[in-house]
Amino acid sequence: MNATSAALAGALTFLWLGMVLSISFLEAPLKFRAPGVTIPIGLGIGRLVFRALNAVEAVLAVVVIVAVAVGGAPASVVGPTAAVAVLLLAQLAVVRPVLNRRSDRVLAGEDLPRSHGHLWYVALELLKVVALAALGVTLLAA
Template sequence: MNTTSAAIAAAVTFVWLGMVLAISFLEAPLKFRAPGVTIPIGLGIGRLVFRALNAVEALLAAVVVAAVAVGQPPLSVGVPTAVTALLLITQLAVIRPALNRRSDRVLAGENPPRSRTHLVYVALEVAKVTALLTLGVSAFAV
């Protein structure tokens, strides 16, 4: 892999990793502990924040995939790139729509039954953090 592609992939990956850690594992759980933040208000804020995060993630993923593809990557970079992209696609295409449907119901005043979908999203976030860390280190080491 050429050094320019590896440097771009590593830098963008670590920016992406920082955003996921800050928003998913810091901001998201803390907002519900703030005084006066109700479940509907927290859900509304969360939907807005995660919509923005996911849009930026899609852009960063495209940059990483392009940098890696152009650079003729070794498997140590290609595999975590593919895994990270697949995790993001799964979150955006499968999990987020289900979470949005449930939060729509809550925001409409309903009390839908508990769902494990949020736990699946969190598990995929943990897997994505692991994949991003692996990708960033692997690209940096090239």
């Protein structure tokens, strides 16, 4: 693989991994433990933060995919790249719309039971973390 493309894709992959770990596994659960943060306030903050994170993730995904495609990457790089892209797409196209509809209802004052949609999002997030780590390590060796 072209060294410049591998370096760019690798740097962006590790940046992306750090963002996902810090937002999804640190900020998201901690915000609900802060004094005075109610469920509606936490949901409002979460929607804003995850909308921004997902927008940045989409840009990073496009740039990584282009760098991998232009760099003549081997199958060992293409596989994890595709996996990360598919996982992000599943989150954005399938799970996030369900969570957004539910949070709209909660913010409108409905009293709803705990969401299983969050479990799907977390499961996909865990898989994405593994795929990003694998992609980053593979790019370091490329």
